[in-house]
Amino acid sequence: MPETDRTRLIASATRRGLGRRVVNPPLERGSTLLSDRAEDMRDASLGPVYGLDGLAPQRALADALAEMEGACRTLLAPSGLSALTTPLLALTRAGDEVVASDAIYGPSRRFLTRFLATRGVTTRFHAPGASPEEIAGFIGPATRLILIESPASLTFEMMDVAALSAVARERGALTVMDNTWAAGLAFKPLQHGVDVSVQAVTKYVAGHSDVLLGAMSVADPTIARALANAVEDLGLHVSPDDAWLALRGLRTLPVRLQAHEKAALRVAEWLERRPEVARVLYPPLPGSEGHPLWSRDYSGAAGLMGVVMRDWDEARAQAFMNRLTLFGLGYSWGGFESLITHETGQLSLRARPPRLEGALLRLHVGLEDPHDLIADLSRAFTE
Template sequence: MHDETRSVSKVPVSLAGYDSLTVPIHRASTIRYPDAASFAARFERDADGYVYGLYGTPTHRYLEKKITELEEGARTVLAPSGQAAVACTMLALAKSGERILIPDTVYGPVRDFATHELPALGIEAVFYDPLDLKELDGLINSSTRLVWAESPGSVTLEMQDVPAIVEMAHAHGVLVGCDNTWASPLNFRPLRHGADVVVEALSKHLSGHSDLILGSVTARDDSLGLKLKAAFGRLGIGTSPDDCALVARGIETLAVRLKRSSASGLEIAAWLARHPCVETVSHPALPEDPGHEIWQRDFSGACGVFTFTLKQRYADQAFSALDTLELISIGASWGGTKSLMAPTSVKALRSVRPWTGPDYLFRLSVGVEHPDDLRRDFERFFAALTLNAATAA
């Protein structure tokens, strides 16, 4: 055999006696078949078989199975982002002439997708007040295919009554999907409460280290899961096995990280609620929060993500004061080990009920730092805020 040929030839290596404690990373575009007949019959393999790299490797299967287990579902399909998981799920479940109902507090990019892409495909996207079940019931008609939920809502963190929404939708023969990224399956399981599909942005809590983009959708029954899997395949949705392995590793510390960030987040939220510069704090786990009763009833825990607003006299000084933060970074996303702040405009993200509060909310994702250090960072911010407001007066 020539060196050129020898260099590219696969050599057999025994795996006998080898069982790694970590998830092996299997990279592949091509899956090699033992013979021509097997290749010709490749699409007859079962749904978990291996056909082509786009449709998954053993690394993908491991993560799919792990998430399915956590969600208490039947089948999980992976997507290159949480946004892709939501968008492709909607495309898979609704067709031209059908309606999808979406909460007014939905994640901003999902609103953008529903506003621009769904109508172009003949799918009607109707936004509803997330807290008005009577209004929602009135919007469900014979063409409604899917009711989407996100609890708590994006940025403003309104708690939806998912069990009540499920009961209402199922009475009309309508499916229910839920974005569960804030809680993760450790703190809330929508499928247990009757939802048909649940989406996670794996970029957040489950991966937990702010270094990848990935998403998942898990179905309550396998027939729906297979429908999603087929649709995702037709759309060419594939994911990196390297990222899958990182998420699988992140899941191993998920409970520890959530416990830490949740406790610190609640401590910081309560402290901010008492601060003279702060107008409001939105955190479902706070007893005074409007959604606390639903959170206490349905959720087993919280996370370190919440929002707050400033009193009006400080609002115009906020952006320059944010630059004094040293420990808390300014940036999008959340759910990692490092604390993040994201000033977010809300008015443009509402269409059902006009937003009457301050336009800018400050979303804080508390990481695993010590809360005392985070408080010191906030004191720098508030000192600059107070000074700037006094100078401007």
């Protein structure tokens, strides 16, 4: 039996007993599926009945993700955001409370405070990086769900996910984790007691900045059924072309993620020594705030980090970004390319915005040679 994810993710493509075939599933496209006999038309044991049920590429991707996540079932959604909003919607009802970090991904926060709040589900926000004991103080009789994101968006605080999941379970609350940073590979939420492991497949699994897609992985069949019903009721659909591309990305995810981590650590260590930099927010960096939890729980890392500049204002950050030649100016992350963005007001939406030493940059270290990336950064600092 193959031992590691790196082997398993490829071995699932080459398994025997399926007859002569191409390596990857056929790229089927279709809304309508035809049957030979009227009696067969609704028989799901003969395969999908309608395009919304998912064709070969969507099924193969969901199965491969479920295997990687250790899930009984993985459900696909058309974006990472919809993979987060679907369980929040499916698992709560009016009168329930959600508990989440003040540093969760902005659009997740918007869904909680704009969509769910007007439908009777309220959210309590705890300080980023709070301990499970502190978060326990936010759990009341109405708390139905805890939304975990670790490391957090923009400021990269880590959470003790296993301890928090245990507290939630004890108090009768479910846990949903946005695990996009670890790509479902470097950290396995379901093994740490999380109920729903979510990731934006858009990022590292797809890996080439050409697909938007999300996944929800679940170990408990009852929760899987609730999510599958929501996907069906909402009519969520992922295109076979996008699923096919994501499956192709998934086969090489372990080697790409390792390369991102290795290069990002070099860049982070170099940045940390620059006088212009106040702090590098990257949990794999020894001595950083999140490092103890990262080294205890994670087998790898993403190439995404925050960089707090010493006394820089927005104009200085923008001038620096404009001088870079190898870092694309664009949102998202997880593709092969290096990217840089700067924070422009998202932190002020938090209940307690952090006080930083200066402008906050977000770097995605791609698969270029880290020597070249460092030379580019160095030139942009000194020019």
